[in-house]
Amino acid sequence: MSAIKAFRGLKLVTLVMGVWHGGLMAAPDTHWFEQFKAEASDADLYTFLYAMPKGGDLHHHITGTALSEWWYELALKQREHGYRYYTKVTINNCNGYGGNEFSFSPYLLHFHNVLESSYNKLSDCEKSEYKRLEQLNAVEKQAWLNSIRLDAAHEGRDEFFQTHWQRLDELMRSPYLIADILVKNMQAFGAEGLIYMESMMGASGYTDPNGKPISPDTVADIYRDRLQQPDAKATGVTVRMQESILRFAGNAEDQLRHYFDFVSRNNDLYLAVNMVGREDNDKGHPLRFKDTLRELRRHYNNVKLSIHAGEVDEPNFHIRDTLLLGADRIGHGVNLIDDDELLRQLRYGPYLIEINLISNLLLEYIERYDQHPFPEYLRLGVPVALSTDDRGMWDSNITDEFFVAVKEFNLSWDELKQLSHNSLAYSFIDADSKARLVERLNQRLADFENAVEDNQKAALKDVKPVSYSFICKQYQLCQFGSASR
Incomplete structure (x- = not known):
């Protein structure tokens, strides 16, 4: 990397954050925040961070952002579009089910969800294993809700990758449901001070209630229409989207070609393509896609790349290789710390x-958390921003990410502002829109800082944080209200 590029990167972030003075910024007096941290209870700190303006969330998978309660509520709402769902509540060892325990829909999986049109094609024995979603009793409903979030100590990576998405299955076929999930997130994130979301929100794989495919361009129009509805506009949150390819899929190169074309044609809404999926599956190694991306860059001039890399246990060169592919942002980057x-x-x-x-x-x-390289990146000057990934499955929010960062790594007020600014400065949105978002964030941060520095108690007295089970379990902050319970 050239020194010029490094300087430009530094100057970009600095110009976004404040006034450039011959290469150095005038350091503001932020002793008030250090004093606040020293005196504040965890509840006070959480309330402060909930109210704080935060910029954007650049890394989240929309189907992983929905709280379990949102899935249930919105699935039943889909009846207005003709969708009805059944979920598996028992296993009767039906013969001849033709299943494959290594497929996306393994037979031995409770709370697997299917469309009514799929249910009608099952054998009588298999039908006896399912119930309509709205007919679950209280015990079954609670188990259904828990089945798509990490709510037990023994659950982890395998539970997440091998059962959550497989259970959701045909719930993810309705574009109207996914669009409603987007608006739910806009409302929740907006209440936490976010003004921008860049969602990994695909437009492929959707069907009508009878299983007939809906074209991606039609889905994009459904999204556009939903974003124009009053409840979405009232959030004040700007939304752009990314398409995602499953990196280890056999047809991943074809997905890449298809999505580059789709993003290019729908560039008012879609900005980028992302490569997702477990990096410990070697079939998805980054260099597999080098030639395909070089081919695509000969034809497309308006598609960005933000690729998952370094989300893996062992040291490797995936981040180097991902940058070679043309990515401008790296998702996770945990093992960058091993590449000096x-x-x-x-x-x-x-x-x-x-x-x-x-x-x-x-x-x-x-x-x-003391094993996480985040503070090293932040304080070495590697650009970073906090994001939520699959917050619905963690039962968490963006404030939780900031709370963890402050509690575990003693962030300063300048560092908190830097994280918020980075989430806009490195977004893929067009330059004019980015400038407006940055100006809005700057004004909100200035107003917030003035208010809390002048009288912290008065500034926060009417703030009512909404939190979920993660912060309750991990930090015993259980006194805040929850919109989902």
């Missing part, structure tokens, strides 16, 4: 590492 030379080169940009603290803990890429 690349770590040195990434100081001050121009690439961002999308940090997901809670995800990395619950999926066992770290055992404890």
Whole structure:
């Protein structure tokens, strides 16, 4: 990486954060925040962070962002579009089911969800294993809700990758349901001070209630229409999207070609393609896609890349290889810490590492937060931003990410502002929209800082945080209300 690029990356972030003074920023007086941290209870700190303006969330999978209660509520709502769902509540060892325990829909899986049209094609024995979603009794409903979040100590990476998505299955076929999940997140994130979301939110794989495919362009129009509805607009949250390919799929190169074309044609809404999926499946190694991406860059000039890399236990060169593919942002980047030379080169940009603290803990890429390289990246000058990944399955929110960061790594007020600014400065949105978002964030941060510095108690007295089970279990902060319970 050239010194010019490194300087430009530093200057970009600095210009976003404040006034440039011959290469150095005038350091504001932030002793008030250090005093606040020293005196505040955990509940006070959480309330402060909930109210704090936060910029954007650049790394989340929309089907992983929905709280279990949202899935249930919105699935039943789909009856207005003709969708009805059944879920598996018992296993009767039906003969001839034709299943494959290594397929996406293994037979031996409770709370597997299917469309009514799929249910009608089952044998009588298999039908006896399912119930309509709205007919679950209280015990069954609670078990259904728990089946798509990590709610037990023994659950981790395998439970997440091998059962959560498989259980959801045909719930993810309705584009109207996914669009409603987006708006639910806009409302929740907006209440936490976010003004921008860049969602991994695909437009392929959807069907009508009878299983007939809906074209991606039609799905994109459904999303556009939903974003124009009053409840979405009232959130004040700007949304853009990414398409995702499953990196280890046999047809991943074809997916890449298809999604580049789709994103390019729908560039008002979609900005980028992302490569997702377990990196410990070697079939998805980054260099597999080098030639395909070089081919695509000969034809497309308006598609960005933000690729998962370094979300793996062993040291490897996936992050180096991912940058070679053309990615401008790296999802997770946990094992960058093992590559000294690349770590040195990434100081001050121009690439961002999308940090997901809670995800990395619950999926066992770290055992404890003190093993996480986030503070090293942050304080070496590697651009980072906090994000939520699959917050619905963690039963958490963006405030939890900031709370963990402050509690575990003693963040300063300047570092909190830097994280929020980075989440806009490194977004893929067009320059004019980005400038407006940055200006809005700057004003909100200035107003917030002035209010809390002047009178912290008065500024926060009407703030009512909404939290979920993660922060209750991990930090015993159980006194806040929850919109999902």
